[in-house]
Amino acid sequence: NAGVTQTPKFRILKIGQSMTLQCTQDMNHNYMYWYRQDPGMGLKLIYYSVGAGITDKGEVPNGYNVSRSTTEDFPLRLELAAPSQTSVYFCASRLGTGELFFGEGSRLTVL
């Protein structure tokens, strides 16, 4: 039982490049979330999903896209990377109203 798995753990991008952060959970959780955490700050919600085929914007969605084709996977796409997207990204999942299970985080630097 791996829980929530994020890849890659580290990535350096150049301005204008695009990439996808992968997130997979094996707990059959219906809810999945993407948060970003800037240095010394709290977590801000980017996008979330209440189930396969359903996604919605969070607090800071600009510059990102998501999809949820299966229960297990919730990839986060960054288009045209900007320095402001330098952050640590956390994927998380939960079953109903239970606790949030987090991945280990993906540290992204945009230069």
Place this chain on the structure above:
Amino acid sequence: AQKVTQAQTEISVVEKEDVTLDCVYETRDTTYYLFWYKQPPSGELVFLIRRNSFDEQNEISGRYSWNFQKSTSSFNFTITASQVVDSAVYFCALSEANAGNMLTFGGGTRLMVKP
């Protein structure tokens, strides 16, 4: 809209002192859930507790205790006899049942426990 405020950005204590981390929340829902998470220097997020809005009973787990008061919209966290290993950033979070179960996090409180 849901909101969580952790007014203390940093707290510094000496080992064995007791320390309380404050959390104040705003919600219009009658059904909601409150959480505390710990983020040690290694960066992972560790779940500590979940409490629903209908259960105001205080909870104790070892050196940790939580005081939930709906009258003041607060869910405070106390560490008794703090230890150096308690040094971390602590986040309080709120989830409304009617808001897609999004968790909204407070800004966090950085706790430094000195030997």
